[in-house]
Amino acid sequence: MSVHRRSQGLFDPKLVSEAIGQSFIKLNPRILFRNPVMFTVEIGTVIMLIVSLWTLSGNAHQGSFAYNLSIFLILLFTVLFANFAEALAEARGKAQAATLRKTRKDTPAKKIVLMGEIFLNEVHIVPSSELKKGDVFVCEVDDIIPSDGEIIEGIATIDESAITGESAPVIREAGGDKSSVTGGTKVLSDKIKVKVTTDPGESFLDKMIALVEGASRQKTPNEIALTILLAAFTIVFIIVCITLKPFGDYANTPITIAAFISLFVCLIPTTIGGLLSAIGIAGMDRALRANVIAK
């Protein structure tokens, strides 16, 4: 695992260009709808585009064309930036997942075949992805454990820092409650026989890959509750801005559409709403970088 040192910078040109493309694709209302805060900003952007065109065609009540256009551009940039942040985080996650996957495939496993070609209990070297639940493999000094499993024979010190971040080695032994080992960790001394406890594609490492890719990243309960709170705030500010129109009428103060939309976007929690999903993915990314890849 230590050979796969990360070389990606934050703004790797390949990732950035992919993210830029994605940030435009994500403008599709059907995709953006899942993020209510940014979706309302997008609606505001569309309205500003219409207002800009309207002023261009001769309407004089909504301020100058340049004013409306600049607000339209600022809003567009806001939406694009939120999309870009999310897309960049996703792209980085994907790139990392690919590296991880490669790691997993490359790790050789010393599988014990009960009825071998020549001897009983013959050791075959197979790629770790071919290990099935119930298979038994053996690990010696300096081997990377290829899959999650339970020690059935022997005792070993294991470096689990790749998964837990704890740099002191731990002792694992057959029997008792300290018998399980995790794929991706490294044996530092002695020899153990391990029985595989997960099917391919379900191991701890696979779960991490899925998390980083964002494919199976379910929203956490807190994230759901936070979305509800943000939606509530957004609704309050919709009310505040809409009611300002009759208030303005009463005070004989006409307010331009551009001013309404600007006020609205300033009030709603755009920063957190726009970056929430990016934060989630980036968090996974960081966790992995700290514990797995950098080692």
Place this chain on the structure above:
Amino acid sequence: MNAELLGVIVMFVATLLLSVPLGRYIAKVYAGDRIWTDVIFNPVEKLFFKLSRINPTKEMTWKQSLTAMLTINMIWLLWAMFCLTNQSWLPWNPDHNPSQTPDQAFNTAVSFVVNCNLQDYSGETGATYFSQVFALMFLQFASAGTGMAAAAAVFNGLKERTTDKLGNFYNYFIKSCIRILLPICILIATIHAFNGTPMTLKGMDTITTMQGDTVHVSTGPVAAFVAIKHLGTNGGGYYGANSAHPLENPNYFTNMVQMIAQILIPFAMVFAMGFYLRRKKLAWVIWTVMTIGFLLLVIPTVISEVNGNPQIAKMGVMQPNGNMEGKEVRFSSYATAFWSIATTVISTGSVNGMHDSFMPISGMNMLLGMMVNSFYGGVGVGFLNFFVYLIIAVFIGGLMVGRTPEFLGKKVEAKEMKIASIVALLHPFLILVFTALACYFASHNTNMGWWFTDASGKHGASGWLNNPSYHGFSEMLYQYTSCSANNGSGFEGLADNNPFWNITAAIVLLFSRFLPIIGPVAIAGILAQKKFIPESGGTLKTDTGTFGLLILAVKVIIAALAFFPALALGPLAEFFGMK
């Protein structure tokens, strides 16, 4: 001047000193502990439960509690409607007052059921002794009892155990009325009767003035009415002038008693929570947050009232007593300013001066008090409103420190956040949307038809404003804010006794009363069902000053962001216009 300031401070400190033991007593009442008052009240309660065939020991789920609450409120509403629309022929009408019109009766009945007491009528001519006693005064007890019973159900749900039962709602209700409200009311009413407040059924009195004119003076069962009006934070006056009327609030002493009476139970409920859940420190944190909010509003108000009106000062007139327009000389500008904020942060809404005549900053602070609606708040419901902000603050705080949000050992999750958000959303929604509606009609002078007719028979909507410009806007904003906060005080100056204002206000009242009760009770019910997690090093401490500050910040941010534009067009614009 120092004596007047001292008077205000004495009022506040006296309330605090009385409310702590009262809180302990309330906690004991709700916990069902044995108290010395059992001897007197047990037989009375048994009689009630026997007559109504209610088993007070049978516990209810949160849904059953709410069904019970809504059902009895519905029946009270119909009863009050009946009394008010038929009062002309019902007994106890020595002054021959007419029955109320259906829209006015609807507004009045709703506003008394929901503990608001908006009063688009004047008590002297708009209601008979029968209505005052059996409809209005009865509802003042019942609505206060409802709020307290709902709070008791929430206390019960926050205990350290897992259950789906929140106690018996009827039991809490009866106990709140009989053991808490009634005895204190008898004391307050007696004090008032000895200070000259009438307590009679004889009808109008006639006096001959020094000039030889004959004047008819309305009397009635005023002393009893005044007591529950304040203790239950109802605020509906017996007379139209409310507590500014010399018979309803004869002197500085009764003014103090009324002041203490209205703050007493909102204070005591917070302490009761502390004693009931054995979390005294949390109770003190909550009380301190409320008090800071209260002081932030009351200090600028007192200062701006005592300093007087800059426009009058420009004319070279001395104002040694401060801004005395719309104030009673016997109460001074200190006590009146203090009262005006107390009555708005708490949902009393009784007045002892004319809020319309206060300085713009004072008007804004009154509005803010109602917009936040949980610096103390009404009996029971004040704590419930605070509870909603508490849940939001716990959630935000939990996320900020990276912990799963917990309150009193129960996890706060999406469902609770949904309910809390809806309740927090409701208040700005009702205030802003209805004010916007009224503004729209007024600015376009819409022909309102049946909905509105002004004194000269015109239907134009701008006719309901007696003051143009910013002040008129404040009046409309105040009316709906007062409704949505279930406060009931009026800025006045608005022609509000007509179908449009009566009916829209009643709609706002119904929503803003019952959803904020349903929400917290539901949250408490859901939290009660969850597993109790004992406090550990990782728990976000809710009984610290830091957390108190967070709650205050949440309230200020929600109120400031939602209401600032409206306030800027009303009182703030007026304030800068007066300079």
